[in-house]
Amino acid sequence: xxxxxxxxxxxxxxxxxxxxxxxxxxxxxxxLMPEPENIRNRASVAMVFAGAPADxxxxxxxxxxxxxxxxxxxxxxxxxxxxxxxxxxxxxxLRETSEEVGLQVDPNSLLGTLNQxxxxxxxRNDSVLCPFAFYxxxxxxxxxxxxxxxxxxxxxxxxHLWDPGNLTTLDWNHEGRSMSFPGIAWGQQVIWGLTHRVLxxxxxxxxxxxxxxxxxx
Numbered sequence: 001x002x003x004x005x006x007x008x009x010x011x012x013x014x015x016x017x018x019x020x021x022x023x024x025x026x027x028x029x030x031x032l033m034p035e036p037e038n039i040r041n042r043a044s045v046a047m048v049f050a051g052a053p054a055d056x057x058x059x060x061x062x063x064x065x066x067x068x069x070x071x072x073x074x075x076x077x078x079x080x081x082x083x084x085x086x087x088x089x090x091x092x093x094l095r096e097t098s099e100e101v102g103l104q105v106d107p108n109s110l111l112g113t114l115n116q117x118x119x120x121x122x123x124r125n126d127s128v129l130c131p132f133a134f135y136x137x138x139x140x141x142x143x144x145x146x147x148x149x150x151x152x153x154x155x156x157x158x159x160h161l162w163d164p165g166n167l168t169t170l171d172w173n174h175e176g177r178s179m180s181f182p183g184i185a186w187g188q189q190v191i192w193g194l195t196h197r198v199l200x201x202x203x204x205x206x207x208x209x210x211x212x213x214x215x216x217x
Contacts, residue, residue: 015162016206018053018135024206025112025133033116033128039086041127044093045079045198047114048105050136050155057140057157061100061150062189075191077131077198078103078150089130101153102144109134115201117194131198156186161199164211182212 036042048059058077065073078097086092090107097103111133119127143153160166161184168185170192171178183192184199191199203210 013162013211014208015158016208018056020206021111028112028205030113031115033118036126036128039082039084041125042082042089043080044089044130044132045077046093046097046105047077047131047133048097048103048136050140052138057155059101060154060156061145062152064147064149064151074193075186075189076195090132093132100146100149103141105134105136109136111135117197162210167211
């Protein structure tokens with residue numbers, strides 16, 4: 001069970017632009033993790049940006065609730081586990097994006113590769129997450145969520161993600177432990193956990209950290 005609390009009183013940072021993202025990723029040497037023994041323990045996600053270069057939005061999904069999925073019902077970037085036939089982690093990210101929201105992202109639109117993230121805190125094996133960033137173009141194409149994978153799909157403006165007024169914390173009770181995580185409110189949903197971790201790492205790489213603060217009284 002989880003509950004969210006707004007955060008306030010934090011000055012607004014700059015919102016990243018396309019040129020800033022291109023420049024930062026061009027000079028970024030991504031941190032790589034050891035290749036998992038089982039290819040199904042490798043997952044990839046796509047950060048698909050679209051919109052005017054100074055007014056970008058990012059594609060998110062609300063994952064369909066499924067038994068046995070540790071990220072069931074979470075806000076997430078499109079992506080998923082690798083198949084044995086996937087030649088590369090980037091291919092996995094593009095395939096999953098097509099399957100989940102109907103976007104046929106051009107591999108040549110790759111902006112860059114982000115740091116890989118170990119998933120040992122969530123699943124007890126050698127799983128690793130491989131994030132990639134792409135730029136779709138100036139139009140925001142329609143998103144068609146595949147209901148078995150994504151209940152909803154959204155284009156969320158970067159202005160919203162970097163707005164301190166949308167900061168929140170999410171309280172999570174798991175196996176008798178009560179924990180609190182930073183998050184970003186989006187309507188009735190909260191971007192938190194693994195997806196927030198990817199965003200945080202991305203923002204730090206850009207030199208534009210996500211806002212941080214303490215819960216408002």
